[in-house]
Amino acid sequence: MADNDAWVTVAERAAIADGEMKGVTVGSQEIALYNLKGEIYATDNLCSHAFAFxxxxxxxxxxxxxxxxxxxxxxxxxxxxxxxxxxxxxxxxVRVEGDNIQVKVAAS
Ligand code: FES
Structure with missing residues (x-):
């Protein structure tokens, strides 16, 4: 990650229950958030095969x-x-800061 990458709040922590996922958009980047047993993870939301979230x-x-x-x-x-x-x-x-979920993305 470059030095000018920034943490951006994308959702409230309470918005994703255990075993659920949520898509968010940051600039032009589509990001998938997941809650696996209380831990939050993030990946690109677009499938690497074709156009599907x-x-x-x-x-x-x-x-x-x-x-x-x-x-x-x-x-x-x-x-x-x-x-x-x-x-x-x-x-x-991805990280949880207080009540918020933040992802690290390239600053625009
Ligand atoms: S498997 Fe995801 S678009 Fe084909």
């Missing part, structure tokens, strides 16, 4: 399943779990 799919344990062709990604690492997925999705630094 992962948050329109299904959360299954520590994996998310794409709604379009059922490709699966490991949430903690962004790792694509096999065909039809051609590559991983990027994980995004």
């Amino acid at each position: 992962l948050t329109d799919g299904w959360l299954d344990g520590e994996e998310v399943e794409c709604p379009l062709h059922a490709g699966r990604f490991e949430i903690k690492t962004g790792k694509g779990m096999g065909p039809p997925i051609p590559c991983d999705v990027k994980t995004i630094p």
